[in-house]
Amino acid sequence: MIMNMLSIKPPGYKVAYQAKNDTAFALEMIPEKExxxxxxxxxxxxxxRNIGGESLTSFHSLMAAKWLDMCPCGSTEILERGHEQGHPTLLWVHKCAHGTYQGHPTGKPENTWFKALLSNGNVVVAQKAFKFEPSAEAVAFWLDFLRNLRVNPRLESLH
Structure with a gap:
């Protein structure tokens, strides 16, 4: 099943935050009981919006550098490069054994899987974050979820 990034939310999740301005749109969902x-x-x-000629590789490099600033003991790994609907995609993971929140150590791991797509000068990023070490089954589920997401042209028009 091909999932539409706006018309479907992960099972058991609720919208917790949504924001939009001239350059970006953000939608965050968390489990219903959190x-x-x-x-x-x-x-x-x-x-x-309008990332000024950046490639997904340079976007990933910027994200990886920011991640390593927040978590010097962390790691970043590109899992897949591809194309969807004629647009480049990138799937990667950031892992941090000891996460931080607003510059303060939490003592908890933080692991985030990302899928990015570059289309018409815009980057669309879907990400799944855990503030714990997820099971192999959870990782497999969310990697499949991310792989099956497709960009809805309506999503790009939200800018």
């Missing part, structure tokens, strides 16, 4: 200030899992979609 709160935004105490989440342990999050699924989010971001649209970043």
């Amino acid at each position: 709160s935004l200030d105490q989440w342990t899992e999050m699924f989010s979609v971001h649209v970043i």
Whole structure:
């Protein structure tokens, strides 16, 4: 089943935050029984407009550098490069054994899987974050979920 990034949310999730401005759109979802200030899992979609000729490789490099600033002991690994509907895609993971929140160590791991697509000068990023070490089954489920997501042209028009 091909999932539409806006018409479907992950099973058992609720919208916790949504914002839009001239350059970006963000939608964050968390499990129904969690709160935004105490989440342990999050699924989010971001649209970043007019990235000025950046490639997905340079976008990933920027994200990886920011991640390593937040978590010097962390790692980043590109899992797949591809194309969907004629647009380049990138799937990668950031892992951090000891996450931080607003510059303060949490003592908890944070692992985030990303799928990005570059289309018409915009980057669409879907990401799944865990503030714990997920099981192999959870990782497999979310990687399949991310792989099956397709960009809805309506999503790009939200800018």
